[in-house]
Amino acid sequence: xxxRSCNSQESEVRKGPWTMEEDLILINYIxxxxxxxxxxxxxSAGLKRTGKSCRLRWLNYLRPDVRRGNITPExxxxxxxLHARWGNRWxxxxxxxxxxxxxEIKNFWRTKIQKHVKQADTPxxxxxxxxxxxxxxxxxxxxxxxxxxxxxxxGAEHYSSLxxxxxxxxxxHNNYNNTSSAPLPPESSTHHESIWSxxxxxxMQLFNGD
DNA sequence: AATGCATCCAACCGCTCCGAT
DNA sequence: TATCGGAGCGGTTGGATGCAT
Numbered sequence: 001x002x003x004r005s006c007n008s009q010e011s012e013v014r015k016g017p018w019t020m021e022e023d024l025i026l027i028n029y030i031x032x033x034x035x036x037x038x039x040x041x042x043x044s045a046g047l048k049r050t051g052k053s054c055r056l057r058w059l060n061y062l063r064p065d066v067r068r069g070n071i072t073p074e075x076x077x078x079x080x081x082l083h084a085r086w087g088n089r090w091x092x093x094x095x096x097x098x099x100x101x102x103x104e105i106k107n108f109w110r111t112k113i114q115k116h117v118k119q120a121d122t123p124x125x126x127x128x129x130x131x132x133x134x135x136x137x138x139x140x141x142x143x144x145x146x147x148x149x150x151x152x153x154x155g156a157e158h159y160s161s162l163x164x165x166x167x168x169x170x171x172x173h174n175n176y177n178n179t180s181s182a183p184l185p186p187e188s189s190t191h192h193e194s195i196w197s198x199x200x201x202x203x204m205q206l207f208n209g210d
Numbered sequence: 211a212a213t214g215c216a217t218c219c220a221a222c223c224g225c226t227c228c229g230a231t
Numbered sequence: 232t233a234t235c236g237g238a239g240c241g242g243t244t245g246g247a248t249g250c251a252t
Contacts, residue, residue, distance in 0.1 A: 015222070016221075016246095017221075018220090037237070038238075039236085050222095051238085052239095055238075055239085056221070057220090057221085059239095088240095088241065091239075091240060092240095104219085107218070110218095111218060111219085
């Protein structure tokens with residue numbers, strides 16, 4: 001049952017942190033052959049990694065156009081806006097942030113934004129999370145929902161409960177639209193009202209405090 | 211100075227989707 | 232049309248690091 005029981009191959013497959021040598025092999029191989037079928041790429045390059053692992057390493061870390069470092073306020077706003085619209089569609093959101101990876105955005109959201117959402121949410125709802133489980137327990141209603149569409153609902157739920165109004169931020173930070181050339185899909189403004197809210201406060205706090 | 215706690219980030223896992231056969 | 236394999240996505244985990252006590 002356990003797929004790890006195929007020991008003959010298990011010993012062949014490396015896991016865990018990538019070494020510099022592995023990085024170099026992967027970079028050189030892709031430089032020469034381009035990205036391709038990842039499983040065969042991993043074999044051909046002589047890496048004892050799964051294709052999946054190679055792909056992840058390349059996309060999230062080694063790719064030359066990956067931007068590293070702090071998420072700018074403009075990017076933060078954009079992330080919040082797009083998340084309000086699409087929920088946890090990290091790859092979709094990442095497409096609007098050149099050089100940022102879905103993984104990075106996801107991590108950013110979990111560590112920075114959700115913390116604020118949670119903090120803002122708790123005093124009002126008072127029905128969840130009074131325990132201080134750190135980390136993933138923000139998903140107390142998201143975790144058991146299949147991620148197909150529930151993520152969007154979940155996000156919308158968070159925002160609506162906070163009276164989030166993205167268009168409002170839009171007004172104050174117009175230039176973020178220019179930072180990413182990607183046009184935003186038309187917003188159905190039915191869910192958002194023009195109310196300054198806690199979100200505005202914590203977003204400001206976020207930008208100032210970090 | 212040592213210990214414990216909180217946070218961040220890279221990587222892995224499982225699932226779903228999509229294209230090829 | 233059904234099946235299979237690969238790619239992609241979102242969720243989760245674990246190690247490293249920084250900070251507070």
